[in-house]
Amino acid sequence: MTAAAPSRDGPRVNEDIRSAQVRLIDAEGEMQGVMSARDAMLRAAAVGLDLLEISPNADPPVVKILDYGKFKYESQKKKNEAKKKQKVVEIKEVKVRPNIDENDYQVKLRAMNSFIDEGDKVKVTLRFRGREMAHQDIGIKVLERIRGDMDEKTKVEQMPRMENRQMIMVLSPR
Secondary structure, eight states, X not given: OOOOOOOOOSOOBGGGOOOSEEEEEOTTSOEEEEEEHHHHHHHHHHTTOEEEEEETTSSSOEEEEEOHHHHHHHHHHHHHHHHHHOOOOOEEEXXXXXXXXXXXXXXXXXXXXXXXXXXXXXXXXXXOOGGGGGGHHHHHHHHHHHHHHTTTTEEEEEEEEEETTXXXXXXXXX
């Protein structure tokens, strides 16, 4: 059983560069011009660094003399930094009832405002029980009121719709 060559991801380095002619940039960032890939590799070896293919789709490909280990380290560091900065948007759920009391309504509204301020989406679930199903208009009025009160901070991502015995609306930050 023969082992397959490991698949490489990322730019080509040194002997992996297949092109006959390359455009070389030296270690100081100076353009050296078009030359054979072999000459470029010899120049890189002379200064004790690697030859890295920067833009393989150019004609001829652009290569640069640099320390590959340091390049890999820097790119990994950039990736980790970008990962740290990205925010995962969560969907927070707030459950209300058609005949919600004013104080309860205000508490739920404050919770929704804090979720929106944190950059999360809010799923408002209005649950009907028993005979309340016959008065869905009351539920719609409650959701319209929420939408009106949250209007300056949010946009409606999903309009109110019925799912079994509950009406659902999704709000997202502007």
